[in-house]
Amino acid sequence: MSNMTSATSPIDQWEKEEYKYGFVTDIETDTLPPGLSEDVIRVISGKKQEPQWLLDWRLKAYRHWQTMTEPTWANIKYPPIDFQKIIYYSAPKLDKDRPKSLDEVDPKLLETYEKLGIPLEERAVLAGVAVDAVFDSISVATTFKEKLGELGIIFCSFSEAARDHSELVKKYLGSVVPYSDNFYATLNSAVFTDGSFVYIPKGVRCPMELSTYFRINAMSTGQFERTLIIADEASQVSYLEGCTAPMRDENQLHAAVVELIALDDASIKYSTIQNWYPGDKDGKGGIYNFVTKRGKCLGRRSHISWTQVETGSAITWKYPSCILQGDDSVGEFYSVALTNNYQQADTGTKMIHIGKNTKSTIISKGISAGHGQNTYRGGVKINKGADNARNYTQCDSMLIGDQCGAHTFPYIEVKNATAKMEHEATTSKIGEDQLFYCNQRGIGMEDAINMIVNGFCKEVFRELPMEFAVEAQKLLEVSLEGSVG
Amino acid sequence: MLEIRNLHVAVDGNEILKGVDLKVGAGEVHSLMGPNGSGKSTLAQVLAGRETYEVTDGEVLFNGKDLLDLSPDERACEGVFMAFQYPVEIPGVTTNYFLRAALNAIRKYRGEDELDAFDFIEFVKEKARVVAIDNSLLQRAVNDGFSGGEKKRNEIFQMAVLEPKLAILDETDSGLDIDALKIVAEGVNKLRAPDRAIILITHYQRLLNYIVPDAVHVLVDGRIAKSGGKELALELETDGYTKIAGQRAAVETEKV
Ligand SMILES: Nc1ncnc2c1ncn2[C@@H]1O[C@H](COP(=O)(O)OP(=O)(O)OP(=O)(O)O)[C@@H](O)[C@H]1O
Ligand SMILES: [Mg+2]
Numbered sequence A: 001m002s003n004m005t006s007a008t009s010p011i012d013q014w015e016k017e018e019y020k021y022g023f024v025t026d027i028e029t030d031t032l033p034p035g036l037s038e039d040v041i042r043v044i045s046g047k048k049q050e051p052q053w054l055l056d057w058r059l060k061a062y063r064h065w066q067t068m069t070e071p072t073w074a075n076i077k078y079p080p081i082d083f084q085k086i087i088y089y090s091a092p093k094l095d096k097d098r099p100k101s102l103d104e105v106d107p108k109l110l111e112t113y114e115k116l117g118i119p120l121e122e123r124a125v126l127a128g129v130a131v132d133a134v135f136d137s138i139s140v141a142t143t144f145k146e147k148l149g150e151l152g153i154i155f156c157s158f159s160e161a162a163r164d165h166s167e168l169v170k171k172y173l174g175s176v177v178p179y180s181d182n183f184y185a186t187l188n189s190a191v192f193t194d195g196s197f198v199y200i201p202k203g204v205r206c207p208m209e210l211s212t213y214f215r216i217n218a219m220s221t222g223q224f225e226r227t228l229i230i231a232d233e234a235s236q237v238s239y240l241e242g243c244t245a246p247m248r249d250e251n252q253l254h255a256a257v258v259e260l261i262a263l264d265d266a267s268i269k270y271s272t273i274q275n276w277y278p279g280d281k282d283g284k285g286g287i288y289n290f291v292t293k294r295g296k297c298l299g300r301r302s303h304i305s306w307t308q309v310e311t312g313s314a315i316t317w318k319y320p321s322c323i324l325q326g327d328d329s330v331g332e333f334y335s336v337a338l339t340n341n342y343q344q345a346d347t348g349t350k351m352i353h354i355g356k357n358t359k360s361t362i363i364s365k366g367i368s369a370g371h372g373q374n375t376y377r378g379g380v381k382i383n384k385g386a387d388n389a390r391n392y393t394q395c396d397s398m399l400i401g402d403q404c405g406a407h408t409f410p411y412i413e414v415k416n417a418t419a420k421m422e423h424e425a426t427t428s429k430i431g432e433d434q435l436f437y438c439n440q441r442g443i444g445m446e447d448a449i450n451m452i453v454n455g456f457c458k459e460v461f462r463e464l465p466m467e468f469a470v471e472a473q474k475l476l477e478v479s480l481e482g483s484v485g
Numbered sequence B: 001m002l003e004i005r006n007l008h009v010a011v012d013g014n015e016i017l018k019g020v021d022l023k024v025g026a027g028e029v030h031s032l033m034g035p036n037g038s039g040k041s042t043l044a045q046v047l048a049g050r051e052t053y054e055v056t057d058g059e060v061l062f063n064g065k066d067l068l069d070l071s072p073d074e075r076a077c078e079g080v081f082m083a084f085q086y087p088v089e090i091p092g093v094t095t096n097y098f099l100r101a102a103l104n105a106i107r108k109y110r111g112e113d114e115l116d117a118f119d120f121i122e123f124v125k126e127k128a129r130v131v132a133i134d135n136s137l138l139q140r141a142v143n144d145g146f147s148g149g150e151k152k153r154n155e156i157f158q159m160a161v162l163e164p165k166l167a168i169l170d171e172t173d174s175g176l177d178i179d180a181l182k183i184v185a186e187g188v189n190k191l192r193a194p195d196r197a198i199i200l201i202t203h204y205q206r207l208l209n210y211i212v213p214d215a216v217h218v219l220v221d222g223r224i225a226k227s228g229g230k231e232l233a234l235e236l237e238t239d240g241y242t243k244i245a246g247q248r249a250a251v252e253t254e255k256v
Helices: A010-017 A038-047 A052-065 A107-116 A120-126 A137-150 A158-164 A166-172 A183-191 A216-220 A432-440 A445-456 A466-480 B040-048 B072-078 B095-109 B117-130 B148-162 B178-191 B205-210 B231-239 B242-255
Strands: A154-157 A196-200 A226-231 A236-241 A257-262 A267-274 A288-297 A303-310 A315-318 A321-324 A330-339 A344-353 A359-369 A373-382 A390-400 A405-414 A420-429 B002-011 B014-024 B029-033 B054-062 B080-083 B090-094 B166-170 B197-201 B215-220 B223-228
Touching: A038 A052, A038 A183, A052 A166, A052 A183, A137 A154, A154 A158, A158 A166, A158 A196, A158 A226, A166 A226, A183 A257, A183 A288, A196 A236, A226 A236, A226 A267, A257 A267, A257 A303, A267 A288, A267 A466, A288 A303, A288 A330, A303 A315, A303 A344, A303 A466, A321 A330, A321 A359, A330 A344, A330 A373, A330 A466, A344 A359, A359 A373, A359 A405, A359 A445, A373 A390, A390 A405, A390 A445, A405 A420, A432 A445, A432 B072, A432 B090, A445 A466, A445 B090, A445 B095, B002 B040, B014 B040, B014 B054, B014 B223, B029 B040, B029 B231, B040 B054, B040 B072, B040 B080, B040 B166, B040 B197, B072 B080, B072 B095, B080 B148, B090 B095, B095 B117, B095 B148, B117 B148, B117 B178, B148 B166, B148 B178, B166 B178, B178 B197, B178 B205, B205 B231, B215 B231, B223 B231, B231 B242
Parallel strands: A196 A226, A226 A257, A236 A267, A257 A288, A267 A303, A288 A315, A288 A321, A303 A330, A315 A344, A321 A344, A330 A359, A344 A373, A359 A390, A373 A405, A390 A420, B029 B197, B029 B215, B080 B166, B166 B197
Antiparallel strands: A154 A196, B002 B014, B002 B054, B215 B223
């Protein structure tokens, strides 16, 4: 990335060429040419009718990003990304460009939906069929919104929030993941296109699982998503992100940022099922998922819980973390990460204990099959003032076959002698004994593997909302298909 | 029902079974005895289809079919059941769930309807009573944290549920207290049927007081050294294996 700062950088070149593409005159166009510059950021911000402060914030991030280099510490390998070849703004596809019906959709994709048991109407939506042709999603969404509105809950797109709830957004945006945080988060801060915003007012318990899934129009918010969730005092919310259906996307790089803020006695539960296209059997064409997710337990007795089931993407780089700032606050991380074929995952969490009597739990289950590489990277930091902090970490890896790998990098930093830390880690090959035991009872090889893997993940699945848990199980089954010869 | 002819089995090039011949008819109970390391479990595992063991010679017919040609799960579906000497733990998978999956796999293979969770609970109630296995055990993960005796009893329970044609019990009696032993024996006796064969691998004549075998075989160093009626077990109890092993050795030397 060093050429970014040099005088004859590709940006300059691209800027010279922009007239050729009619950039300036054709500012109304829905898709910008590839490449990144301050002008591109201005266009994005303009299209979203953002307040000036937000544009300034984006530009600050962009200028900082230009001084940064891509991190190389993760245990993943991929060819260099050319950030000037990426298109940073493209309006949602028009209905006329979408498939008209399921008949026009890749049968392979439909087969997978079928296996996952996704209802017919939803399959169409997921496959990108023009929504109006399928069912009236807008009315479903509107009903939800009305109900939430009565409770004072704000649940809308990020762009909408930036316009209509500018003060709230301004107060909290970047307060957990600063614009300068890391290479991908900084890039996201400069160019994010949309995402979700949630605010739960004092004392309100959100009566339903909030889910990106219902916000069908937000499904194509694309590669630089920004999510901000604020739970005010004594409020509660459970948020679901993603879905089990494999999401195809032409964008190879995804760099989302999610920020959670929990005030006194508030509780946020954030569950993710990520199943982006992992690439074909040889690892070609999959998505790179470089995400920054962090929650701040700002208030006393606040509670943030991350649960993730990661089966997709060619490369996953993701560490949902908690900053336990309020006294007596609690952070949790439950994760299942599965890598098959040539997938690579470097994932884990960071728990930063600042307040007194703070408590964190980390349960990580990594499953590698095929040539998959699975890395757990976890950090627990107990600050000086964090009296009586407690952490429990359990980190288990399972290998299926002998060409895959599992790696564990726990980092622990304790600056307060009253801390109590417990760490357990296991790595096991999927037991030949266990498989044989199942086979001997009549259970075939694939079913046996599914059963053992599901059993292995149980502690995490238990944390998922009921429906999600069932889907997650099926998803693992589909993802493991063909993992044994 | 089961016919083993000249079975040779090796692990990593070491021959463990060196020509085993054994015939077990429908409705019969055979007891297989022999010193530690003589190959009893190996024989059981080979019959169940464990891949670690390489069959270098011989054949096994099960109801006229070439058993060695089938995968382990196919053998199970054909009615072969093995109670493991060391039952395996499967964390996170409840015994009920596991066993229903097993039962349904077998039923499906036979072209029968699968049982849903409710039918299954009804179906196993009676079986659980027979082997006096506590319902709470069935809701726990398979063998996870079970005591030695509970694991063995769980094997017999599974056998009762799956109703195999050929049951091979590998030292199911060891590690059981006297009451549990009676319960297990009762479970096995209940299963005795004209169309079912049972092979009991055991070190103790005691079990045979409860389950009276039709034949007793002694496996020594990978071969059946002696076969006889139930009295043979009593003889072994007093004389031990050395006498038979000695006879065998003598035969070997003569051959050379
Ligand atoms: N997987 C294996 N790898 C290497 N050697 C093996 C393996 N399985 C069995 N053996 C060897 O084969 C021989 C027979 O073992 P086996 O378990 O069949 O004996 P057994 O008659 O069941 O003994 P016991 O009465 O102690 O249960 C032993 O010497 C054992 O070490
Ligand atoms: Mg044995």
